[in-house]
Amino acid sequence: MPANPTAPATDGGTETLGTIVHVPEGDSTYGKRAFRNVENLLADETLTSDVTVVCNGGGVDHLLRSAPTATSVRTLVERGVDVCACRNSLDSGGYDADELVDGVRVVPTAMGELTKQQASGSAYVRP
């Protein structure tokens, strides 16, 4: 078997690719790692990527204005990342949408958003 003949060239060219990053865990170390991964992707000069972050389960904790990750989330939103919280998970956690960092978008379900965006061609990454 040859070494991966389907691999794209290292140069991503000028096309903009989509990436959807799934953050389903509430551990704060995990949250920091996930957001740092997104920052690394935005800084990667070998491709241009439009990035969506979808948090569900305990992962919605990272999106609260009171969270240690709030500054990272604010920076991602300002850089054009579409940061999303699952409504079901907010309800389960007893959170209101107005406790979220400004600019965070609420989606009906994380699973639905992840499905729709991949159906539209985005890559999926689960840190």
Add this chain to the structure above:
Amino acid sequence: MPANPTAPATDGGTETLGTIVHVPEGDSTYGKRAFRNVENLLADETLTSDVTVVCNGGGVDHLLRSAPTATSVRTLVERGVDVCACRNSLDSGGYDADELVDGVRVVPTAMGELTKQQASGSAYVRP
């Protein structure tokens, strides 16, 4: 960078999308969370999705008739979800296929099933 111009409309339209959910961990809290995620996806009125669940590693434990998640699995099967167990993982765990909840399908390898279904257009989610 504009905010995710490739994002699909919130309305998933009438097209049926495919979602494959990968459950590789045996922790029972994790299993319950994964199956609840699937139930949330089925209840999401913004899309229609055909769902496959693929369990491997410790994840096959959730599919046993003796598991605390057996009732959830039975409900998913009845709702048309294609619930799969990895044969390699059953062998490693010392389980027979007849210990599984009725209707669970045994696949040669989880990795192969996950690859084939994505090649056919299904989205991948790893709770």
Add this chain to the structure above:
Amino acid sequence: MPANPTAPATDGGTETLGTIVHVPEGDSTYGKRAFRNVENLLADETLTSDVTVVCNGGGVDHLLRSAPTATSVRTLVERGVDVCACRNSLDSGGYDADELVDGVRVVPTAMGELTKQQASGSAYVRP
């Protein structure tokens, strides 16, 4: 809802599919499981798959010549698997590329590689 009408036939035919396996955790049990999953995929006679493994975060630890998984990595490389380490993660861990098992490829970012390969049609799996 019918049971997954979009599922491909069990026979993967003669087409070669691509699979990209993401290994972001440094726990050695996790690393062994991930590499065993890859071996299972290569042994699955129902499909032919070109496999890429991308390690980042603590996951790059598994690729060091001094790691307990070094022999597994060497075997995968010899079998044609494209095994990749994230440069950012090597830098964060204080590792030099020459500490890696021979044949491991260094990529600018794991996130970018995962995005590019999925954009080229590879399936994603996160053990």
